[in-house]
Amino acid sequence: MAEVETASTQYTAANNAEPIVKYLDVHKSFGDVEVLKGINLEIKPAEKVAVIGPSGSGKTTIIRMLMTLEKPTSGKIIVDGNYLWHMEKDGKLVPANEKHLREVRGDIGMVFQHFNLFPHMTILENCMTAPIHVKKEDKQTAKQRSIEMLEKVGLGDKIDNYPSQLSGGQKQRVAMARALVMRPKVMLFDEVTSALDPELVGEVLEVIRDIAKEGEMAMVLVTHEMDFALDIADRVLFLDKGVIAEQGPPSEVIENPKNERLQNFLHRFRS
């Protein structure tokens, strides 16, 4: 615990806005294995956070809990002032029901390692479905916004294709467009380049860079692309054995690491 405290107080956020996301002593166990051992974390609006760490350190689990794909074992997560996994009932905090989860997770979007596009829908339908059915937008608006978003990720000419007709890099760009049309306040990227052939990584990173430049959305990237993290992140978290072992601006964490295990981790990556 002491380690966690020092790690989170070391970092002083650049802007003083209310955090859009807060983790309060969040633990997560799978069976007998505790993968997260007390995460305390604040993410400011528009902040870009890169999460790095060895496999099994729990980095993916952190964002999966925020997307409500994984339920924390204990602790609290707050999104834009609302408890995510809890709700108030008769002045007491009780576990959230699906209705509450739906209300709060509307602010969150996610891009997956394996894209998870809907194979039975065209690219355009993949993007349009959620705006129409979740946000109740009229079909024309949803279609127009989806096309604009697909053009932005460079796939304006593929809108009537099916996912199986695209390359991995193209699929991942569709997945980003699909998440972006929902206008999330926080966007999560779960090792989005890990499943791609090396020559396709660049095009995906380029799109993420563009999104990051626009600025208004907070982004959390679980990544193995150190140079990329260095380039776009405001802050890097090094996760090790279920705790945030070191954090700070990328120039400090990646260029000048203090934690010994982080030094080893980075060394292994570069050799």
Added chain:
Amino acid sequence: MSNWDWEVFFDAFPMIIQGLGITVGLTIACYIFALIFGFFWTVADRIPIKPIHWVIRWIMEFIRSTPPLVQLFFIFYAWPVVPYVGVALDPFTSAVIGLGLHYSTYISEVYRSGIEGVAPGQWEASTALNLSTKQKWMKVILPQAIPPTIPMLGNYLIIMFKEVPLASTIGVVGILHLANDYGAQYWRYLEPLTIVAILFLVLSYPSAILINKLEKKMNQRFNKKDVLEETKGAAI
């Protein structure tokens, strides 16, 4: 083939074919019953309460492990004398319930395999897009779960068609029953039973070809490579 008599053949044919309506009708009735009840098993099996889950599994296993003929006899002969809940049913209804219930447990497995065949990532993407539970099923899961099950469901239709003659043992007057009657009356079994065999062949063989074609079409439409790729992503 000195015993073969075309006169008997043409004499028996019009009589036996009168039972075809019953045989086909019973097949369809059993099939619809099995499709609906199979859905019930699948839903009940997904109830996330452990004891209910076990009970449902146990009942299904019991139904599957007992011969359909025993179940038919039980429903037709034994059920009426069971205290309080026993009801006497006519042969046709007994056969629909007996065979329909038996095959519903297999149909339920087909549904289950269809649903479980949808990659976990599809559920996760639906959650990430904030679709409601109903929207997840209707827009994402079922459209992917149903197509691959259609050929399997078709196969069960043919299998059931071939099992329906079991109902003649409790007095459903289908083609087998009529052929048997004819045989008993004139002591000629070769021709009537050959007619029965031919009728089954004529109906089930083209259906099998049709289902084969359907399967190929579904495989094409439901791009297998893509599904494999989507399935890989079950990392923590």
